[in-house]
Amino acid sequence: MKANLGITLLAGIAIAALPALGQSIPVQQAAPDQTTATASAIPPDQQATKEQVEKMMEVLRVRKQMETMMNLMPQIVAQTFQTQVKSINAKLSPGKRLTARDQAALQKVMNKYMQEALGIYPIDEMIADAVPVYQRHISKTDCDAVIAFYSSPAGQRLLDEVPAVMQEYTAIVMSHMQARSKHLTDQMVAEIQEIVKPELTGKRASNPKG
DSSP: OHHHHHHHHHHHHHHHHHHHHHHHHHHHHSOTTOOOOOTTOOOGGGBOOHHHHHHHHHHTTHHHHHHHHHHHHHHHHHHHHHHHHHHHHTTSOGGGSOOHHHHHHHHHHHHHHHHHHHTTSOHHHHHHHHHHHHHHHOBHHHHHHHHHHHHSHHHHHHHHHHHHHHHHHHHHHHHHHHHHTHHHHHHHHHHHHHHHHHHHHTOOOOOOOO
């Protein structure tokens, strides 16, 4: 049963972590001193300055958005974990299900490491790493244009509405994802049960002696 608990916990965390990984990949793939040879790269003499990019990110409220995302991650992980536990419990016999005490203990451990993980890559470093990436792909002219628009009343109103838009959109995405991934969850649970079946039944095959 311990193997089942471990696999369940890891599966829940892995699934929940995907959105966060998707957000961080663009920044983490390109280190500050790494040059990326792409058709969209801006010639060095036309690249936006560090100060321009920092101003653009300030106007776009990048820091605030990152802080909001980080603050929401523990809640998202916890909700996803609970969903996975309920799904797996529903397919196990009553005697093999996770108890409320087991779930609380696992939740406590998961929250502890999630909080520690959130501090591994501080937002200041994320922004500092993002600046040279933006510089390679945004010209001085375009950066000034972005700053001008998002500093305008229309741009600020758009930014004001982003949280509400994302909240509504996220609910739609999660609804579709949960409905369309149910068969994947069912298959995952079936495979997990096959792996731990000998331990659950107490009928583990003995290793043949060589």
